[in-house]
Amino acid sequence: MVLLPTRDYFGNHAVELAGIIVRPDLQKHHLGRQLVGDFIAEERPSRLVAYTRNPALLRAVGYACRRADVLDYQDPEALAEAIPHASLEDDGYIYHVGRYAPNGLYGSFDPAERDYQGVPLNERCLLLTEAANALAISVETGVN
Amino acid sequence: MSFTFETPRKLQTNDLEQAAALTAQGFGREADEHNYQDTKDHLDGADHLQIVRSESELVGFAAYKRLLWQPCS
Numbered sequence: 492m493v494l495l496p497t498r499d500y501f502g503n504h505a506v507e508l509a510g511i512i513v514r515p516d517l518q519k520h521h522l523g524r525q526l527v528g529d530f531i532a533e534e535r536p537s538r539l540v541a542y543t544r545n546p547a548l549l550r551a552v553g554y555a556c557r558r559a560d561v562l563d564y565q566d567p568e569a570l571a572e573a574i575p576h577a578s579l580e581d582d583g584y585i586y587h588v589g590r591y592a593p594n595g596l597y598g599s600f601d602p603a604e605r606d607y608q609g610v611p612l613n614e615r616c617l618l619l620t621e622a623a624n625a626l627a628i629s630v631e632t633g634v635n
Numbered sequence: 636m637s638f639t640f641e642t643p644r645k646l647q648t649n650d651l652e653q654a655a656a657l658t659a660q661g662f663g664r665e666a667d668e669h670n671y672q673d674t675k676d677h678l679d680g681a682d683h684l685q686i687v688r689s690e691s692e693l694v695g696f697a698a699y700k701r702l703l704w705q706p707c708s
Contacts, residue, residue, distance in 0.1 A: 504701055504702065506683075506702060507700040507702055508699055509678060509699060510681075510697070511696070511697045511698075512654070512658050512696055512697075514657060514660055515660055517694050520636075522638065522687050522694070522695045523695070523697070525638075526685055526695065527697065529685070530685055530697065533642060534683075538702075540702060575702075
């Protein structure tokens, strides 16, 4: 399969989650997962794609798509080939290498140091030690 | 605290200012031209926006970009 950017396509489609921003004092209220879940229910995309260093986004997508671990791929080679800008790296995970500027997107705060599935994300996904790199995920939503 | 989740809609130019202010908070910085640029970068190519409010104040958003998924032949 191949994913192509398009501005005007409204059929059976994939969607890139370009980002979630939540006011800091409300970030433990699960607003992200509800946003993503509502979007899937309303727009019914077949697949959700995202580029991120943030475990909170992985959890939001996993919750909305009913996947315990969105980094547990069935066919990583095919998946990497299908995601724009993505490559499968030696640690077995799919990245957009050099997605951000060398200092990263977040300044001194790096969410990749936080846990995902009980392990700091940047210890599981080794290329995240470089602030410019992002994970690339593509998850079936289970609708359509 | 109650939240209102708005229906996803097309991104509009005037969304950017509110989104930039929220992004600045999210990143722990003052809202300035740098954050405005960060937000523009964050939303680059996004065509749909989904907003959550608390008592009419914007407290969160998600931005989406549609892709065309073609199964391999």
